[in-house]
Amino acid sequence: MVNRIKKMKNPISRSSITPIIIVLTLSLIISCSSNEETLNPTDNILNIPDIHFETKLIELGIDSDGIVNQQMLRSDAEKLDRLDLNLSANSGKIVDFTGIEGFVNLTYLSAAGQEIEDVDLSFNTKLDTIFLNGNYLNNIDISNNSNLILLDIQSNELSTITGLSKSPNLKKVNLSFNNFEEITINNTSIEVLLISHNLLKSIDTKDALNLKNLFIILNQITTVDFSSNILLETLVISGNKLQNINLEKNTNLTHLYCSSNLLTGLDVSNNQELIDLRVDRNPDLTCIKILNSQEIPNVSLSDYQELNTNCN
Known part of the structure; x- marks a missing residue:
């Protein structure tokens, strides 16, 4: 009778216990691993x-x-x-x-x-x-x-x-x-660009269609093309090496500073909105062409320069 009771209290064999232990152990390991990933203190x-x-x-x-x-x-x-x-x-x-x-x-x-x-x-x-x-x-x-x-x-x-x-x-x-020695402004939304005091030899603004204010003083620029920048209002390009500049398409210009360059000629007759013009210290620029009826309130010239309707 005693032996029978002992056998009844231990109905699971040793062979059946082993896989249960393995499963429980694996479950515990997976659970701990998952918790560590979720609660890793270094995540924050x-x-x-x-x-x-x-x-x-x-x-x-x-x-x-x-x-x-x-x-x-x-x-x-x-x-x-x-x-x-x-x-x-x-x-x-x-x-x-x-x-x-x-x-x-x-x-x-x-x-x-x-x-x-x-x-x-x-x-x-x-x-x-x-x-x-x-x-x-x-x-x-x-x-x-x-x-x-x-x-x-x-x-x-x-x-x-x-x-x-x-x-x-x-x-x-x-x-x-x-x-900067060269730069291309391939952004149509820029309205104000300041890139003064660099080493610029060239600047490409043809894609900057909304450019209104451009400041590029004290660089080494020799040529420019602002024909695409028809909204340009302020152009400050003093202290470069420009020999010529075409501003025919820039009819919205109000401020033009191109002092201390190497300009030989300048025509602002198409820039009727100009209120401030500075062209002094261009040794080879003696005549700045304007229209007969054109009035520019503020003008800075060297003593050898003049505004005239007829520049030969």
């Missing part, structure tokens, strides 16, 4: 290797742990739509901008006057305003920033820009004080 951590970058984020109350530990919560970065690092009182300059890719909801970014050498804005697809002037950038790619309206990257070390045609809403671009 953003790497911020530059201590000056993180210090500024802490000072601005963005990095919520308040500790310079080269990391911050990704969720802190994702809350922001505006980041102005110039508001920080910290005097340290940012060199490494790693971590900016986590600020995916930014529409406004300002990090002027830092020492940033490289930047990846491919994840910041909502940006409409960028101020990265006064850094050490030697290249920039804005191919993924299709919402851009304003781009200020003056005073860097740029010689190229990638993705300019990918921003259909871009209105103002400042590329002054860089190292």
Whole structure:
């Protein structure tokens, strides 16, 4: 009777227990693995290797742990739509901008006057305003920033820009004080372009059909063609090496500054909207042609120059 009871309490054989244990073990392993993937604490951590970058984020109350530990919560970065690092009182300059890719909801970014050498804005697809002037950038790619309206990257070390045609809403671009030797503005929406104090020998604006204001002083440009830019109102092209310029199609011009060039002739008789004309310091330009009834309120000439209806 005793033996029978023992057998009844242990009805499952050793051979049948083994596969059950294996199944349970595998289920536990899979479950743990799945939980680790879901609850991995590093998923919400953003790497911020530059201590000056993180210090500024802490000072601005963005990095919520308040500790310079080269990391911050990704969720802190994702809350922001505006980041102005110039508001920080910290005097340290940012060199490494790693971590900016986590600020995916930014529409406004300002990090002027830092020492940033490289930047990846491919994840910041909502940006409409960028101020990265006064850094050490030697290249920039804005191919993924299709919402851009304003781009200020003056005073860097740029010689190229990638993705300019990918921003259909871009209105103002400042590329002054860089190292551009040539540039093609293949964007129809740009209205204001500043690219002064570069090394420009050529500029192609034929696709910039809405260009209204162009500032390209102090370059090395010898020839230009603005015949496609019929909306042009302000043209500042002083301090170049121009020998001639045709402005017949630019009937909306109100301001023309072409001082300190090598012009031998200039005809503004078709530019009836001109209110400010500066053509002084062109050694071989003595006569500027105008219409008989044309009046230009503000004119800057050298003492050997004159406005005349008949220039031979």
